[in-house]
Amino acid sequence: MVFNSLEFLIFYPAVLILYFLVPTKFRWILLLAASYYFYLSWNVELVFLIVFTTVISYCAALAIEKSPKKSLRKLCLAATLVCSLGVLLFYKYFDFLAGSVISAATLFGAKLEPFSLGLILPVGISFYTFQTLSYVIDVYRGNITAERHFGYYALYVSFFPQLVAGPIERPENLIPQLREDHRFNRDDTREGIRMMLIGFFKKIAVADLCAAYVVPVYSDPSAANGPAVLLATVLFAFQIYGDFAGYTDIAIGCARVMGIRLMKNFDRPYTAESIKEFWARWHISLSSWFRDYLYIPLGGNRCSRARHLFNLMTVFLVSGLWHGAAWTYVLWGFLHGMYQVVGILTKKLRAGAYTALHIDPDSKPAHIWRRAVTFALVSFAWIFFRAGSIGDLGILLGKLFTAWQPGEAFASAFDLMRLDLPGAAAVIAAIAVMCLLDRNGLSSAVSDGVVLTRRRAAAETVKYASLIWAIAFAWLVLLEGNGASSFIYFQF
Numbered sequence: 001m002v003f004n005s006l007e008f009l010i011f012y013p014a015v016l017i018l019y020f021l022v023p024t025k026f027r028w029i030l031l032l033a034a035s036y037y038f039y040l041s042w043n044v045e046l047v048f049l050i051v052f053t054t055v056i057s058y059c060a061a062l063a064i065e066k067s068p069k070k071s072l073r074k075l076c077l078a079a080t081l082v083c084s085l086g087v088l089l090f091y092k093y094f095d096f097l098a099g100s101v102i103s104a105a106t107l108f109g110a111k112l113e114p115f116s117l118g119l120i121l122p123v124g125i126s127f128y129t130f131q132t133l134s135y136v137i138d139v140y141r142g143n144i145t146a147e148r149h150f151g152y153y154a155l156y157v158s159f160f161p162q163l164v165a166g167p168i169e170r171p172e173n174l175i176p177q178l179r180e181d182h183r184f185n186r187d188d189t190r191e192g193i194r195m196m197l198i199g200f201f202k203k204i205a206v207a208d209l210c211a212a213y214v215v216p217v218y219s220d221p222s223a224a225n226g227p228a229v230l231l232a233t234v235l236f237a238f239q240i241y242g243d244f245a246g247y248t249d250i251a252i253g254c255a256r257v258m259g260i261r262l263m264k265n266f267d268r269p270y271t272a273e274s275i276k277e278f279w280a281r282w283h284i285s286l287s288s289w290f291r292d293y294l295y296i297p298l299g300g301n302r303c304s305r306a307r308h309l310f311n312l313m314t315v316f317l318v319s320g321l322w323h324g325a326a327w328t329y330v331l332w333g334f335l336h337g338m339y340q341v342v343g344i345l346t347k348k349l350r351a352g353a354y355t356a357l358h359i360d361p362d363s364k365p366a367h368i369w370r371r372a373v374t375f376a377l378v379s380f381a382w383i384f385f386r387a388g389s390i391g392d393l394g395i396l397l398g399k400l401f402t403a404w405q406p407g408e409a410f411a412s413a414f415d416l417m418r419l420d421l422p423g424a425a426a427v428i429a430a431i432a433v434m435c436l437l438d439r440n441g442l443s444s445a446v447s448d449g450v451v452l453t454r455r456r457a458a459a460e461t462v463k464y465a466s467l468i469w470a471i472a473f474a475w476l477v478l479l480e481g482n483g484a485s486s487f488i489y490f491q492f
Contacts, residue, residue, distance in 0.1 A: 003250045004203055011038070012254060019258055024181040031178070035160040039124070042164070046122040048420035049087060054157045055131035056083050060400075061139040061146040077140045081133070088129045091119050097324035123192050125162040126322060127159050130289055135171045137293055144172050152178055161254040165247050167265040167285035174262070182259030192257030199249030200435050206430045210235040213417045213427070218386055221395040226404040228413035229383075229396050237379045238431050241270065244283070250416050270378070273370035275339040278378055288432045290315050308346065312336040323385070328393055329426040332384035339377055 001007045015034045022030050040047055060080040067073045095117060135156070138144045147153040156175050217224045217232035226230070248265040255262045265284050272278035279287050298311040313334070320333015354361045383400070387393035410450075414420070419427075 001038055003247065004200065007041070008391050014479060016257060020184050024438075027352075028178060029153050030151075031160075032151060032155045032158065035155065035158040035163060039158060039163060041121070042123045046120065046460050048127055048156060049073070049091070049122050049125065051128060053087065054130050054154050056080060057136050057157075058147070058150055058197050059136055064136070064140050065146040073140060077136060080136045084133055086131050090126055091125060092121055092164045103165060121315040127162065127166050127168055130286075132157055132291060134168070136170060136291060146411055156428050159255075161251040161263055166252075166283075167248060167251070167263050168289055169262060169285070174260075177260045180259070187258050190258050192255075195253030195256060197248045197253075199246040199251075199253060202242040202246030202249065202434055202438070204246075206434050207239045207246060209427055209430055210239035210242065211418045213423070214239055214386075216417050217386065218269050218392070218396070221387075221399065224399050224411055224416060225394070225409055226400055226402065227410045229400045231419075232417060233386075234380055235427065236382050237270070237375070238434075240382065240385075241266075242434060246376040249471050269370060272374050273335060273367060274374055275343060275377060276469075278374055279336075286319070288335055290319055292316065305344075312340050312344075316340070326386050327390055328384050331393070332381055335381045335384060340380075346389070362477055410452075432480055 001011065015030070018030055019027060036047065039050060056078055060076050063076045067076060098117075103128075135147075135153075137146075139146050147156070152175060154171070155178055158170060159169075159178070160172065203214050214232045214236045218236075221229075245266040252262045252265075263285055267281040267284065269281035272281050295311055297314045298314060299307055300311060301308045303311070315338030316333045317330060318332070318333070320329045320336075321330045323332070345377050351361075353359075353365070358438045359366055383396055384393060387396055414424075
């Protein structure tokens, strides 16, 4: 079951109605049952993994809190890390590691038979594993107390709006909210629906539309030329943002209608003026998780410069591997790590360049330039992320830098991508609307008098109606062409 499905459009309203009818003390039962039903629609045979991870982390946290000796607390923490990360590593990375070992052996002349268990990746395992780890680590650090009620803790791990692809919630934010007596609130409902509509627009009208033109290039790189790779990569930048940010908006909106506020996960990342700022705006829940549970424990920036740079590279290499069991993801993480390292090492040089060229670093052209450079660097890195294999990556990079024949180059690119002028206009319009929504959102009708209220209410109605029409139209077009898709981050 995905958010952009008819099944969810039946499931969610049914859960919502029952949620406000059921007494508060029994709501956790309803939400837990709904969350497990949501997950069972994905992986019936692998539901035991989320149950196992939940039970292990719940018991470990209680044991840590009750243990009088620090050595016992460390042992409980270590056992939890081994169990939780062991399950993640086995299901997500076993086949990848086995294939890498066989490939390495082949380079040295050894002949090993290909070996693979053909494991099914449990949907959402990277997300709920990190969520349970943050809980156990925070209990170990003494930042929070262990949750005694198993039902509320199990709901924290499996809460269906953010179960599959985040945001990766912290226990101190989500668990107390699950206990609260949330009554139907008009403002929360309006804001929740607003977020959901924006999310559906990003996913259906932007991401899925861009995907239709990205797939022909990345599925057959050898047939592409330089302009095709460039255009497809730029479109993929907006596709993955619309896809992931769209999911997050829907998740936040679903929870908001229930009175539950999930953390912000995106903050206009493509307006960032540096790679560091980009990661402060992109997938914020994951970036902050790595900061708090890996980067700072490694020493952060409170150490020598060499160690600081090592810490950065380690975090980004792990982040790349977290995203997928493939060397392309590792290289993607490595590239972003190098961006950060180079940015730190050239900070004084860049400041001197502004002075030498008599450019005010706070001027509008300077801001635009930094945003353009950052977007170009991020988009280039997306090639590594999107490529289907190392071989495809090599072809794509080669085409990008060499295959720029004069004359019909862009016409050939449009033909390969199956992109015509109406399609291009639709993509540009959809991206422009998405950017406007991110910047301004949908205004609310604020009561400043009867005439003004009516005027604003009418304007709000038009905006909502237009957005719904755009979503419905795009959905119908995509369904007719079999272009509707799942969310990209569901595979992680």
